[in-house]
Amino acid sequence: MRSLGQRAELLRVIAHPARIRILEELTKGVKCVSDFEEFLEISQPNISQHLSLLRNHGIIDYYMDGRLRCYFLVDPVIPDILKLLEQDYSESLPAPACCPVTKKGKYPGEMRR
Amino acid sequence: MRSLGQRAELLRVIAHPARIRILEELTKGVKCVSDFEEFLEISQPNISQHLSLLRNHGIIDYYMDGRLRCYFLVDPVIPDILKLLEQDYSESLPAPACCPVTKKGKYPGEMRR
DNA sequence: CCTATATATTCAAATATTATTATATTTTTA
DNA sequence: TAAAAATATAATAATATTTGAATATATAGG
Numbered sequence: 001m002r003s004l005g006q007r008a009e010l011l012r013v014i015a016h017p018a019r020i021r022i023l024e025e026l027t028k029g030v031k032c033v034s035d036f037e038e039f040l041e042i043s044q045p046n047i048s049q050h051l052s053l054l055r056n057h058g059i060i061d062y063y064m065d066g067r068l069r070c071y072f073l074v075d076p077v078i079p080d081i082l083k084l085l086e087q088d089y090s091e092s093l094p095a096p097a098c099c100p101v102t103k104k105g106k107y108p109g110e111m112r113r
Numbered sequence: 114m115r116s117l118g119q120r121a122e123l124l125r126v127i128a129h130p131a132r133i134r135i136l137e138e139l140t141k142g143v144k145c146v147s148d149f150e151e152f153l154e155i156s157q158p159n160i161s162q163h164l165s166l167l168r169n170h171g172i173i174d175y176y177m178d179g180r181l182r183c184y185f186l187v188d189p190v191i192p193d194i195l196k197l198l199e200q201d202y203s204e205s206l207p208a209p210a211c212c213p214v215t216k217k218g219k220y221p222g223e224m225r226r
Numbered sequence: 227c228c229t230a231t232a233t234a235t236t237c238a239a240a241t242a243t244t245a246t247t248a249t250a251t252t253t254t255t256a
Numbered sequence: 257t258a259a260a261a262a263t264a265t266a267a268t269a270a271t272a273t274t275t276g277a278a279t280a281t282a283t284a285g286g
C-alpha cells in the first residue's frame with residue numbers, strides 16, 4: 001500500500017529517459033555499469049548517479065562480481081509499468097455523455113462508462 | 114507508440130501528488146474546478162495550473178457547462194497506471210540466480226526468470 | 227604493494243518545477 | 257449592463273533536478 005506521496009515519488013524517479021532505458025534493460029536481466037555505457041549516451045558518472053537514485057528508492061539493487069557491480073530489478077511494479085508505456089491504445093477514452101453532473105453543474109445526466 | 118522521451122514525459126506529468134489525486138477523481142467521472150477545491154488542499158490558481166499542464170499533454174480535456182469547466186479523462190493509459198500504483202505486490206522480484214553473466218562478468222550462469 | 231580497471235562521490239552550475247500573489251477573462255444573473 | 261462567480265494567466269520567488277568535471281574508492285592482478 002503506497003501513500004499518495006509514495007506513488008508520486010515512484011513515478012518521478014522512473015520518469016527520466018536514461019532511467020527508463022536502464023529499467024527496460026534490467027527487465028531483461030542483470031547488467032553492470034559498463035554494459036549500460038554501451039547504449040546510454042551519457043557519461044559514466046551520470047550513469048552511476050541514475051543507478052544510485054534508483055537504488056536509494058528500492059527499485060533496483062546490485063551484487064558484486066569481482067570489480068563489477070551487477071544491477072538487477074527489485075520492485076515488481078516496474079515491469080508492469082514499462083509494459084503499459086509500450087502498449088498502444090489507439091483510442092481515446094469515450095467522451096463523457098452529453099451533460100454529466102459535476103457538484104455544481106446544471107444539467108442532470110450520468111457519465112458514460 | 115510512444116518514444117522514449119514521450120514515455121518519460123508522460124510519467125513526469127503524472128508524477129505529482131495533486132495531479133495523481135486529480136486523475137484518480139477523473140477516473141470516477143467528470144469534475145469541475147471547484148469540485149477539486151473541496152478535496153485538494155491547494156489554491157485555486159494552483160489547481161488550474163495542474164489542470165492546464167495535464168491538458169497541454171493531452172491527458173485530460175474539458176467542456177463548458179455555463180461558467181463551469183468540466184474536466185474529463187482522455188488518455189486511456191491513465192486508469193491503467195493508477196491501478197498499478199494502487200496494487201500491492203507484497204513480494205520483491207526473485208533475486209537473480211547465483212552468478213548470472215553480464216557482458217563482462219566472470220561467472221557463467223543464466224538469469225532466473 | 228603498485229597499478230589499472232570499474233565504479234562512485236562531491237560540488238557547482240545550469241535548468242526545470244512548484245507555489246504564491248496579483249490580476250485578467252468569461253459567463254451568468256440581477 | 258454592472259456585479260459576481262468561476263476559472264485562467266502571468267510574473268516571480270523558492271526549491272528541486274540534472275549534468276559536468278574533478279576526484280575518490282575498491283578490487284583484481286601482477
